[in-house]
């Protein structure tokens with residue numbers, strides 16, 4: 001019991017994250033999708049993690065506690081879920097997350113090499129972020145766009161038929177955009 | 179035979195993703211017919227006659243699945259549209275959802291009406307943000323028209339439909355893992371039985387189908403089950419979407435009558451091997467289906483039975499083409515890397531097995547293979563598939579065996595030469 005109280009206190013003390021207005025509106029929209037009972041509430045864990053990540057950029061400890069609170073689940077449960085799914089980022093990435101598919105078809109079409117070459121040009125290793133905080137390059141599994149491979153996903157958007165030159169142009173464009 | 183566009187009809191037309199244009203091409207007529215002129219029993223009968231089989235990989239007859247749901251059972255009943263599309267090589271559902279979302283929705287509503295379901299979820303993989311937005315927009319349009327929600331088309335039938343966004347886990351394509359994910363848990367498959375028809379989402383009766391399966395339903399209702407069935411063979415009714423990629427002249431998604439000769443599809447429609455090269459091998463239905471050699475493709479028809487008779491599977495219809503220059507050891511290595519990453523970790527034989535498989539393929543590929551390695555894979559393979567909760571174990575064991583058996587000499591050469599498969603600079607793959 002003592003333990004529980006301690007934990008709750010700690011939880012409220014460290015709560016440095018909460019939804020802003022537009023996130024809250026989005027969360028309310030999701031609430032309508034599920035039954036109004038504890039099981040339906042738990043179904044909101046993944047949507048709440050998404051909304052948090054869209055707002056905050058990654059899933060921090062505070063996000064975990066906040067999501068647990070609004071979905072009426074335990075932080076440990078939320079943490080277990082967050083770590084199970086690869087799209088939930090456990091740390092900050094660059095402004096643009098370059099996700100190179102290197103699965104079978106994309107590799108056949110040279111995507112694995114484009115990934116390696118891009119890393120070299122950006123001066124990063126797989127998973128690292130450029131010094132200016134702009135780009136993180138990672139290798140991902142089949143993106144379901146094999147007919148137009150090699151495929152690259154930048155944040156949410158797909159780019160297809162990627163070559164070294166195409167990626168170089170894209171990286172330059174994104175830099176200008178930022 | 180040429181392409182037969184049932185689902186893909188008008189797919190390149192401007193605005194096809196809108197309700198207005200879809201309806202202009204006869205969209206939602208099947209729903210009107212189903213609700214205004216047919217009883218649920220009549221709909222079920224047409225679906226049975228149509229011979230429609232699940233397009234998510236396993237090919238289970240849709241009519242039989244619908245028959246499992248007890249219409250009169252009390253309490254909510256659910257529908258799930260599986261849009262997780264994670265099987266490497268597969269890219270058909272994304273296309274349908276992005277450019278023709280209303281055909282998916284129409285099929286879903288007809289199915290829900292037939293089985294008396296209360297609510298449905300379209301589980302879309304997290305990477306598919308664009309299809310997710312397209313589906314959401316289309317759902318809003320359908321609500322506005324009275325095709326979703328309360329008292330649909332004045333029938334007294336209520337049905338709500340929602341999208342859900344996954345977050346990156348291949349295993350969530352398995353219908354029971356998917357349901358756990360929808361319930362806000364880790365996506366780990368459940369032991370079957372009980373089957374989803376009895377104990378599904380939130381423990382309630384649930385019907386799960388792939389995007390393509392639902393998309394076939396409107397044409398079955400509009401034209402009759404027999405019309406649909408006659409498009410295919412006596413055992414595999416209708417059309418199927420095939421996504422062909424890799425070393426092929428014209429990659430893309432094509433819709434063909436089931437039973438279309440492979441040769442015709444590959445050579446006439448998809449243009450054969452890219453750049454006039456020779457064919458080395460083909461994966462016929464996604465990376466979980468065993469690879470086939472050119473001589474095994476001779477006389478093959480694109481249907482469930484013909485591909486199975488060659489020791490592989492129609493799967494998701496994801497055809498990957500390899501030309502003569504392909505390093506098949508690398509292909510196998512990459513496939514195993516995928517499975518090692520994606521096991522949910524719940525069953526020991528699968529969790530340990532896929533890592534072990536990957537270790538072996540990895541050391542062979544890196545030129546550190548041992549003579550006994552291929553035998554080791556053969557031996558290990560016996561202990562995985564039968565001892566796991568879901569089909570993931572089989573999904574990596576059967577293709578692995580096909581690779582090492584059919585390209586034995588390539589593997590042995592790697593082992594003998596100890597050659598470094600990885601070129602310098604490719605260290606990130608280690």
Ligand SMILES: Cc1cc2nc3c(=O)[nH]c(=O)nc-3n(C[C@H](O)[C@H](O)[C@H](O)COP(=O)(O)O)c2cc1C
Nearest residue numbers: 232233234260262263264351352353387388391569
């Ligand atoms: C590891 C694994 C992954 C799967 N991935 C998918 C998928 O991405 N999409 C899908 O529709 N079915 C997938 N399935 C099959 C589903 O479990 C289920 O059989 C299917 O969605 C039923 O739909 P159908 O009757 O239309 O085929 C997968 C199965 C397993 C074991």
Ligand code: FES
Nearest residue numbers: 101106143145146
């Ligand atoms: S293999 Fe890269 S998108 Fe499918």
